[in-house]
Each structure stands twice: as structure tokens, then as C-alpha cells.
Amino acid sequence: MGVLYFARHCKTAWNLEHRIQGHTDIPLCEAGIKEAKNNVPIIKNLNITKIYSSPLARGRQTAEIYAQYLGVPQETRKDLIEMDMGEWEGKTAQELSLFSSSLYLKWIQDPRLVPLVPGSKEDVYSAQRRIVEAVKEIYFKEARLFNVLIILHKYICSLLRCALQNFELSHFKNEIIESTLPQDLAVSSPEFFQAFVFPKK
Template identity: 35%
Template sequence: MTAVFLIRHPETTWNLDQRYQGRLDAPLSKRGEEQSRRLVASFRHSHLSAVYSSPLKRSRHLAEVLARASGVALQIDSRLTEMAQGPWEGMTLPQIEAAHSLLYRQWYSRPELVSFPGGEDLAAVRQRTQSALGDIFHEHSAGNIAVVTHSVVIQVLAASALLLDLRYLHSIRATNCSVTTICGTRAPGALFSLNSTDAIYGSAVSSAELNGCTTSEPRRLTS
């Protein structure tokens, strides 16, 4: 049994501005830098077997430090990058609502129907992220694996583990530097915990907290 810790990147200056990043990058905020330090410290007893990351700098920054602290090589996987959101990238929420009002309303009501011009849709995100998760399970038949990635990627992976339709995407939250845990032997796995911020607010993440996740098949939740 393998435990995959899905870690959203730390807070960036664009997160503070409520500005969509997508495939663009912004530097970490001061709070993001502190979140990164706390997250790495919380994993010091977790015995990570591997660390994977999106190629985007806001994820890679944390992943590089986490991999070095864990004594493992960092593995970059482009399938873990954020959803491509076309013209929204670099825009604030008020700007998007004003310039793309119809698409904005649809994204927050029926996200599974949205295909971003010059970007992608959620079906494409699900396909590539399930492929990445499947390869991780195949490569690591047991142990603890960290994956540093992005909000939509985590939302899609969690929805898939719960067998939820992607129309419910926004019912799932992944805040900055939160940890969502998926356990199993093959994709989509089973959701063990969602959007935990214990790692950055005091409690350590350790294999002991998995409560049997790595030793027995978890019961699958259904939609």
C-alpha cells in the first residue's frame, strides 16, 4: 500500500492578489516562504520514498527543499502542472468576472463543461493526472510519496478518488500548503484525508498518522 501526499504549493504574491496563475508563475509571499519551512519540518519523520513536483517554480521551490531534506531525488512530471486557463492567466477575479462573465459563471456552476480558449478542460486534466498517479503507484508499491502540485490538480485527483463527477469540483478545497492524502495500489486510489493544514500549523505529518493506510486496503467511498 502506498500513501501519496498531495501538497499544494505555498502562497504566492498572486494568491494574495486573487490573480489566476495557471501556467504562469509568481514568487512566494513571505507567508508562503514560512509555510514552506513549516511544511518541510513537519515531514522530517515521514520517511518519504520519493518526491514529485509540477515543473512550475511555485511548486518546485518547495519540492526541491523537501526532496533534499528527505535524501531523495526530485522527480519533475509535467502531468502534475496546473490547469491551463488561457486568457484568465494573469487576471484578477474582478477582471475575469467583468471581461468573461459568461465563462466565469459557468466555471463556478458547471466547471466540467468549461474549455478554456487556448487552455484545456477538466477531462484533459483528469486524464493526465490519473496517468501520473497510476505511474506513481506502479513505481512505488509501498511507502510514503510526496507530490507538490496545484489546486485544480488536487481537486481533480480527490474527486476521482471519491468517484465524483467533475461538476462538483468546487466542493473540494485545496488551500496553500495543505496536504491531501490518497492511499492505494492503483489509480484513482482512495481518499484518506483532505486539505489538512496540520503540517503548517503545528502537527507533524508522519506514517503513524496514516492509521493503517499503508497496511490495509482502505474502504472506498462512493458518490
């Protein structure tokens, strides 16, 4: 029986500036490349046989560095892309939190309060369903037999963590992982996905 591991991509210049990236395609910075190389010995111990990522440069480059050092195949999938963050892309959380009436503050606490980010084309429920379906497909294709690593993005990973733990989206902020080291959410049997029910809107 294989294991699914999830890890956030390594750092970009916008990460260092605390800017929201969303679909904006920012490559890894020098610090991010170094971080990825430093993570390799830890990831090597997981016996990963394949790595998936979104086509966004920061995810793809992280996966490519790991795959090159581990000598395993790497594949990009569009359905692993980050949430579309619309008008908030390029802005910092601090900029978006200046007023108590801030939509961003409401969203980060519970995305159900602002299900569609201003300027976005994908609501939070669609994004959560997309990432769960993508992970489900990868699981049945690969991870039932082999250990697989999926490189994800900050917000889409939080939606996935909420879904896999059957948490309401009020847990969204607490499920954001800043670390780029692999996480195992114990997706370890077909029965999990067969029994999975999406949280109510």
C-alpha cells in the same frame, strides 16, 4: 504498502493577490518560502521517501525545500503541471465574476459547462485524464512500496480529488484545497487503479 500524499505548492505573490496562475510561471514569494519551511516538521512525520512536482517554479521550489530538509530525492514531471487557464491567467476571480453571465462563474461551479477555458489548449477532461494517469504511473513506480509526496497545483488537484473519489465535476469547487499541508486520499492498492473508470463527460 506505501502511501501517496498530495499537497498544494506554497504561496506566490499571485496567490497573495488572488490571481489565477495556470501555466504562468510565478516563483514562491518570501511568505511562500517561509510557509514551506514551517510545513517541514509536519511532512517529516509522514516518512516520505521521494517528492514529485511539476516543473513550474512554485511547485518545483516547494518540492526542493521539502526534499532538502528531509534529505530525499525530488523529481519534476511535466504531466503534473497546472491546468492551462488561457485568457484568465493573471486575472483575479473577482475580476472574472463581475457579471452573472460570467463564464468563470459557470466554470468554477461545474467545469463541464465550460470544458475549454477561453484561450486554453487543454480541455478539462484531458486535464483530468492527464493527472490521473500521472499519479497512477507514480503509484506503480514508487508508492506501492514507499511513501511519496506529490506537490500539485490548485485546479489540477481538484480534478484529481474528484476523480479519485468518483465525484462528478459539479463537486469541483468544493474539492479545491487552499491548505498547503499534505492530504491522503487513500490511494493504497493496485486494485483502485485497475477498477478506476473516468467520470462521464
